[in-house]
Amino acid sequence: MFEFRLDTRSGVPFYRQIIDQIRFGIATGQLRMGEQLPTVRSLAVQLKVNLNTVIKAYKELEIQKILETQQGTGTFIGSETVNVSAKERRNKTKSICEEFVNVAAVYGITPKQLIEELQKNEGGNL
């Protein structure tokens, strides 16, 4: 099952995070055409956000034809191709790294130390 994750500290609006995660989820194959998404209610409860926040996210994706809502049945991944351009991927990677470096800086941790720590883990897991 696809897992949503809200970062309350990043300052990125909740509805934007939900939208991004669904789009990237489709682009990376974690979510597939026709698959059913959680209902707005269940997702709102799960993420502990207001119902309207989830509705807003689903609505925007519906407008982009990425999602299809069937009255009374649920919300599904649409058949449209989802375009997550290489550029968008790069931007997302970049913005995540920037925030990461900033958070670390508060504790006097340098980017170099972050890289070392990440490499340590990578070696262990791959």
Place this chain on the structure above:
Amino acid sequence: MFEFRLDTRSGVPFYRQIIDQIRFGIATGQLRMGEQLPTVRSLAVQLKVNLNTVIKAYKELEIQKILETQQGTGTFIGSETVNVSAKERRNKTKSICEEFVNVAAVYGITPKQLIEELQKNEGGNL
């Protein structure tokens, strides 16, 4: 001398950009311990923003103990950036990295890609 620049289009708050640039300057060694920053007034004029916007940025960094201010004297890069024990810092580094990898995973970004992005920044700015 350290140079500030504001991107008026990015949507990132001005005071946040100032904060990020100072932190970045410290992380990359362009700003050093004890060094004096521009006065709030001169920076406000230089960046063409309101005095309070600069004060807000400096204040946040002061609360985080990254800057030290003395009324009537000026604002300086703090001296006790690293007063935490090595062990503490190792733990913090580890937890920050874990969190970071998890957030990235939601967007289908692998640790390897994160390392590459971080190395890119490091190479470019040091």
Place this chain on the structure above:
Amino acid sequence: MFEFRLDTRSGVPFYRQIIDQIRFGIATGQLRMGEQLPTVRSLAVQLKVNLNTVIKAYKELEIQKILETQQGTGTFIGSETVNVSAKERRNKTKSICEEFVNVAAVYGITPKQLIEELQKNEGGNL
């Protein structure tokens, strides 16, 4: 409900008084984890100060991770007040006390007198 009061004569900045009262409220258990604080607007009206003054106070506590705010929702007492290890806290307690005793010594105040003063406050407010 928690009650705020400003002393307009003390010379202590309004925003500082608000900060102190919230911290005190938490320390004495009058404000609890997760509890919602008055909205910035309502508190500004109640204390007859400008909106920005209240925002400034809340913001500082947010930076210190004592409060958590969510745009559009409200401001809450933070939940991760105590995420430091027992050992870390013991060290911190020790160093704070040492510093404190030294400062007091300059004014000829003995540790015993400090203890008495602290106990007075504790007894009165809990």
Place this chain on the structure above:
Amino acid sequence: MFEFRLDTRSGVPFYRQIIDQIRFGIATGQLRMGEQLPTVRSLAVQLKVNLNTVIKAYKELEIQKILETQQGTGTFIGSETVNVSAKERRNKTKSICEEFVNVAAVYGITPKQLIEELQKNEGGNL
């Protein structure tokens, strides 16, 4: 020799701290009538503050006749009785304790824990 100590974090102006320390020093017998104080220059260097700050402090004490300046010789403790009332002592103790509790609160340390730590040390030292 009498030791001065500036607390840069308390927000209390430097000149005020110098004044207070001299007054309390006299009241507690650490400074005696006729004793010579450091020259403004040496004290300014020692405390790393502006010369004018020390001058301002000495000047105010001279006006209160607590100090006497002999041109070309130095500054001495005067013969006036220094009145540090019981009330003033209480206020000073109180304000130091308040700041102490506030600083501790940031680290999630309760007044009770401070008292315990102080009592531990007291037992050991007395």
Place this chain on the structure above:
DNA sequence: GTGGTCTAGACCACT
């Protein structure tokens, strides 16, 4: 309705 950002400008305190 909630918090967030920014401006313009006044007035204060410290060095």
Place this chain on the structure above:
DNA sequence: GTGGTCTAGACCACA
């Protein structure tokens, strides 16, 4: 001249 505080008010974004 340095930073600090506060006000009044506009406009924005999120839930």
